[in-house]
Amino acid sequence: MSSTEQEDVRQEIRRGRPRSEAVERSIIEAVVNLLEEGAPLTEISIERIARTAGVGKATIYRRWKGKEELLCDVMKAIEPVDPPLPGTSVRDDLVAMLESLRQRGLAQRSSALLHNVFAQMKSSPKLWDVYHDTVVVARREMGRELIARGVAEGAIRADVPIDVLNDILVGPMLLRTVMRPDAELPEDLSERLVDLALQGLKPQL
Amino acid sequence: MSSTEQEDVRQEIRRGRPRSEAVERSIIEAVVNLLEEGAPLTEISIERIARTAGVGKATIYRRWKGKEELLCDVMKAIEPVDPPLPGTSVRDDLVAMLESLRQRGLAQRSSALLHNVFAQMKSSPKLWDVYHDTVVVARREMGRELIARGVAEGAIRADVPIDVLNDILVGPMLLRTVMRPDAELPEDLSERLVDLALQGLKPQL
Amino acid sequence: MSSTEQEDVRQEIRRGRPRSEAVERSIIEAVVNLLEEGAPLTEISIERIARTAGVGKATIYRRWKGKEELLCDVMKAIEPVDPPLPGTSVRDDLVAMLESLRQRGLAQRSSALLHNVFAQMKSSPKLWDVYHDTVVVARREMGRELIARGVAEGAIRADVPIDVLNDILVGPMLLRTVMRPDAELPEDLSERLVDLALQGLKPQL
Amino acid sequence: MSSTEQEDVRQEIRRGRPRSEAVERSIIEAVVNLLEEGAPLTEISIERIARTAGVGKATIYRRWKGKEELLCDVMKAIEPVDPPLPGTSVRDDLVAMLESLRQRGLAQRSSALLHNVFAQMKSSPKLWDVYHDTVVVARREMGRELIARGVAEGAIRADVPIDVLNDILVGPMLLRTVMRPDAELPEDLSERLVDLALQGLKPQL
DNA sequence: GCCTAACCGAGACGGTACGTCACGTCTTTTA
DNA sequence: TAAAAGACGTGACGTACCGTCTCGGTTAGGC
Structure with a gap:
């Protein structure tokens, strides 16, 4: 299901030959493969995607309005789901939240795929916006609830x-x-950051 | 001075007609104008730059290897210099450092130019790298010295x-x-962030 | 009756839903309408015909192998029948034969439809051939018989x-x-041409 | 020299790199080759011409507005020049004029190239018009002068x-x-047609 | 005061990709 | 089984830029 037609859930009787889901998958998979080969986003042309997927260009344009919209769907396909919080304490949940961010950072460095998407997702404003609206905002909401609980407690x-x-x-x-893809991400970084934030940077007595 | 030929300082006797500095300026100015008109980076083609600057394409390629290198020089031309720190106290200097970041953020929202460059500078890895290596690293160094002073004190x-x-x-x-271009940036934000970082998020006695 | 299946007259028991003759008519009519609107043959695509006729593309391809074959049938549908000869004398019959050609020429100029078909029927070799084999050859045969009669007399x-x-x-x-669509075609042209041909171009005594 | 810019004779100082005549020739030659291979006009796409000529598509579109204009220039390149008239007598000149038409007909049958161009020149109205305006009209003028001389004599x-x-x-x-590409064209046809036209079809005494 | 080398504008050049359109085939549902 | 609808792979369309390459014409220093 493409992002351009999500609102098409209304029971319009779709006539004619239905769109092949297999084609949809093979297109997204083609982009993923090209990304994994380390191709920069600029070199991933629609024509190349079509060639790789063994698909006609029109078939791509029938589903997405352009490269950006397609990439948004690709991103959704790659984006890992956030793990559930332990729930033992607010401090532990905060650590878990940061830890999921750290894991994502590590994944970017290890997987050529994620690295490419993120390093160059800064590319298109639209792509960035989608990422922001879906992933970032969702996570922020999670953080807000967590902190509200901490305040209440x-x-x-x-x-x-x-x-x-x-x-x-x-x-x-x-x-x-x-922003610092070269920085180290030690295992206890999440804990340290949470504790430092809670206790402050002033010398402890 | 272009980034591609910085090492050409050695006193090679340049023969023939020297490169016009006016041309160099008008090229960069053309990019700035296009950026100010709100054109997305993808739509700023070399041909358009040349047309706008009233310059031959070859004249651009003679100076820069491609669009990215040219944009790096453009960025250097518009990047504002960081203001000096007051030096009254470590806390005040930290506030001043954050304040310069906040000003930049406001500028991005007000100035169509900076907004375009930053919002989409996420574009090219090279452009990002240049920004990182020159601006980010420099500012980090400033932060490091400031904090070292705070620790010593x-x-x-x-x-x-x-x-x-x-x-x-x-x-x-x-x-x-x-990352949150829509968020508000209240005037006392820098002070509050510094104080919160110093004192910690735990309830104060 | 399509040209591709003319030999299908043998009483093969056709099973399933029978082909609609109304559909057949509406397809040919659609082509005629498009032609009348002055659309050049190149712009009359199968897709446009199907759209205009309110018909599926497959329905067209089920009947004709391609655009040319369809156009041949269209041509048969619009080609006017030659009027009968007066039979009073060979000379009068020759004049009548030429007169029917002249009428057709005038029709081409007046009717947007015929004009389009003829002016650009030079289009496809197949279309030309069909026209030649059916119309031209038939008319030639008529001429041969007429002249044979004249020789006998x-x-x-x-x-x-x-x-x-x-x-x-x-x-x-x-x-x-x-070949001279701009030339005048005076009313007595047929008579003059026949008489000139019979008497020769030399000055008359 | 393309047909689109014939009127550019005025001494405008042509700036920039001048158009290569070699390229112009190789494009026309490519079309001629494709025609000689017997490709129908519809299958001769601009892309194929460019590929065959080893030339970019834009280079073709820079010179001609479309396939038709290109074909007009190709036609001019192939079209043989009419031989001079003997001038001995009006009757002999008329025979020579018809003979040149007959030769052209024979050439069409022998040369795959000419055959293709003429057989399918009926293709495009524009192509036909150019042929008409240059070749047909010119020849008609020749005929008119010839006949005027005959009348005067x-x-x-x-x-x-x-x-x-x-x-x-x-x-x-x-x-x-x-119109009758299958008909025989005996050697003495020109003479017979001229003599018959002069003497008339009535039986001779 | 030339000479010559590099510059400059303009724009042609072989390419690649764009997004659209039509081709002729196929795969649905509905009749 | 036909029919309308429309998805499918293919490939041409005409346009825009890419980065390189000529052109005629400037503009400096070195002779």
């Missing part, structure tokens, strides 16, 4: 807007994974 | 690697300016 | 092959109508 | 419009060569 101060608190927790890890 | 705990501390301070503001 | 010299005589009579009118 | 009757006389002479041969 008295573990987190109540005199600061939740969004600011969220940024303070998520920002550092995101800075490391997205 | 006893204002910041010494048991955490400086890079981690830096990320904790810079990350939240960067998250707000770069 | 002593009105036409017997020392020249009939085909040559036929060409001498028909050629000038055809040249005017087909 | 008293060899041809003066009471008939020259154009009609011309059609009576040229029509039969044209009918044979263009």
Whole structure:
């Protein structure tokens, strides 16, 4: 199901030969393969995708309006699902949330595929927007709920807007994974960042 | 001065007609104008730049190897210089550092030019790398020195690697300016972020 | 009745839903309409015909092998029948034969439909061939019989092959109508051409 | 020199790299080769021409607006020049004029190239028009002058419009060569047609 | 005051990809 | 089984840029 027609759920009787799902899959798979070969986004032309997928160009344009829309669907196909939170304590859940970000960062470095998508997803504004609207916003919502729980439990101060608190927790890890692709990501990084955020940077007594 | 020939400083006797600096300027200015008109990076073709600048294509290729290299020089031309730190205290300097980031974020939203460059600078890896190597790294160095001073003065705990501390301070503001272009950036944001980072998120006694 | 299945007259028991004759008519009518709108043959695609006729493409391909065969049937549908000869004299019959050619020429100029078909029937060799084999050859046969009668009656010299005589009579009118679409076709042209051909171009005593 | 820019004779200073005549030649030659291989006009796509000529598509479109204009220039390149008239007598000149038409007809049958061009030149109205305007009209003018001379010399009757006389002479041969490609063209055909036209079809005393 | 080399604008050149259209075949549902 | 609808692989269309390559014409230093 392409992103352009998601709203087509209404029971319009689709006439004529139905679109082949196999074709849809092979197109997305072709993009994934090209990405895995390390091809930069600019070199992944629609014509090459069609050739790789063994598909006509028109078949691609019938489903997506352009390369960007197609890539959005590809991204959705690759994007891993966030793991459930342990739920033992607010602090542990915060650590788990950051840990999933760290894992994603590691995945980017190990998998040629993810690396390519993320490193160059900065490419198109639309692609970035979709990523932002689906992944980022969803995760932010998760963070907000978590922090609200912490505030209610008295573990987190109540005199600061939740969004600011969220940024303070998520920002550092995101800075490391997205903007500093060369930085190390030690195993205990999530714990340290959460604890530092909670306790502050001032010397402890 | 183009990035491709910086090493050409050695006193090779350049014969023939020297390259016109006016041409160089008008090319960069053309890109800036196109960017200001809101044209997405993909639509800014070399041919269009040449047309806008009233210049032959070869004249561009004589100076830069491609669009990316040209854009790197354009970026250098528009990138504002960081303001000096007040130096009154480590806390004030940290606030000033974050404040310069916040100003940049505001500029991106107000100036069509900066907005375009940044929002889509995620475009090309090379462009990103140049930005990273020149601007980001430079600013990180500034942060590192600042924090080192804070540690020496006893204002910041010494048991955490400086890079981690830096990320904790810079990350939240960067998250707000770069990755959440829709978020508000209140005037006292820098102060609040610094203070929160220093004091921690736990409820204060 | 399509040209591809003319030999299908034998009483093969046709099973399943019978082909709709109305569909057949509406397809040919669609072509005629498009032709009347002045569309050049190249722009009359099978898809457009199907759309105009409100018919599936397959329904067309089930009946004709391609556009040319379809057009042949269309041509048969619009080609007017030759009027009968008066039979009063050989000379009058020759005039009547040429007159029917002249009428056709005038029709081409007045009717957008005929004009289009003829002016560009030069299009496809197959279409031309069909026209030649059905219309031209048939008319030639008519001319041959007429001239043979004239020779038998002593009105036409017997020392020249009939085909040559036929060409001498028909050629000038055809040249005017087909190859010189701008030329005038005065009412007495047929008479004058026949008389000139009979009497010769030399000055009369 | 392409047909689209013939009027560019005015001494405009041509700037930029001049168009290569070799390229121009190789394009036309490519079309000629494809025609000689017997490819029907419809199968001779611009892309195939470009491929055969080892040339970019844009290079073709830079010179000609489309396939038709290109074919017009190709036709000019193939079209043989009419031989000079003997001038001994009006009758001999008329025979020579018809003979050149007959030769052209024979050439069409022998050379795969000419055959293809003429047999399918009926293709495009534009191509036909160009042929008409350059070749046909020119030849008609030749015929008109010839006949006017005959009338002045008293060899041809003066009471008939020259154009009609011309059609009576040229029509039969044209009918044979263009519209009846299967007909025989005996060596003495030109003489016989001229003599028959002059003397008339009535039995001679 | 030439000479010559490199510059400059313009634009032609062989390519590649674009997004659209039509081809003729196929695969659905509905009749 | 036919019919309407429309998806499918194919391939041409005409356009836009790519990066390279000529052109005629400038514009400097070195002779």
